[in-house]
Amino acid sequence: MHAPYGPLPEGGSIRPITRWGTPVMHRPLTPVTSFDDPLRALAADMVATMYAADGVGLAACQIGEDVAMFVFDCPDEAGERWVGVVCNPVLTLPEGKDRQLDSDEEGCLSFPGAFTDRARPDHARVEGVGLDGEPVVFEGDGLLARCLQHESDHLAGKVFADALSDRARKRLTKAQAKVADEFAADWPVTPRRE
Ligand code: ZN
Numbered sequence: 096m097h098a099p100y101g102p103l104p105e106g107g108s109i110r111p112i113t114r115w116g117t118p119v120m121h122r123p124l125t126p127v128t129s130f131d132d133p134l135r136a137l138a139a140d141m142v143a144t145m146y147a148a149d150g151v152g153l154a155a156c157q158i159g160e161d162v163a164m165f166v167f168d169c170p171d172e173a174g175e176r177w178v179g180v181v182c183n184p185v186l187t188l189p190e191g192k193d194r195q196l197d198s199d200e201e202g203c204l205s206f207p208g209a210f211t212d213r214a215r216p217d218h219a220r221v222e223g224v225g226l227d228g229e230p231v232v233f234e235g236d237g238l239l240a241r242c243l244q245h246e247s248d249h250l251a252g253k254v255f256a257d258a259l260s261d262r263a264r265k266r267l268t269k270a271q272a273k274v275a276d277e278f279a280a281d282w283p284v285t286p287r288r289e
Contacts, residue, residue: 096176100225103166103178107139109147110158111281115206115254119156122252124163127182130228134164138180138226141166147283150204152242154249157205165246172237179233184223186247188216201241201255207282208274211267213255219243 220234279285
């Protein structure tokens with residue numbers, strides 16, 4: 096496992112996941128300025144919630160907090176596992192001839208159980224700040240590239256359905272409606288019904 100800036104914080108509580116449509120999901124989040132114990136406790140809750148929901152990444156707005164921070168535990172194309180905490184990320188994507196799109200299935204814990212193909216650049220780089228205020232950089236390909244983009248989008252107030260056509264968004268909404276009752280309102284505090 097690659098954890099260049101240390102392991103993910105532990106000991107957090109599982110919290111209900113905020114769903115699309117809640118205002119905090121659809122506006123840019125407030126940059127982090129204090130790298131203190133409450134921030135560390137929030138990150139620990141985000142980690143616990145991400146694992147409880149079987150996710151590979153989670154943004155603070157997904158547990159209702161207006162804080163520009165995400166956590167992730169996600170493999171790259173080679174299957175190498177990367178973990179980290181990023182505050183105030185700046186996302187850089189390949190341009191020109193280096194820009195290759197990769198279309199793959201994408202979902203979101205805040206719209207659980209529905210997936211759609213989404214084309215995104217196959218490489219991403221995120222520069223930000225870690226929990227102790229130190230600069231951090233993560234970059235990679237495969238699912239990691241998708242995750243870094245998806246979580247950075249959350250902090251900018253965007254969800255992946257925003258980029259879909261009306262028809263694709265309708266299809267996604269239908270798919271989610273079919274499985275909606277498998278997820279309690281406080282999921283993953285109450286686990287998914289199997
Ligand atoms: Zn998401």
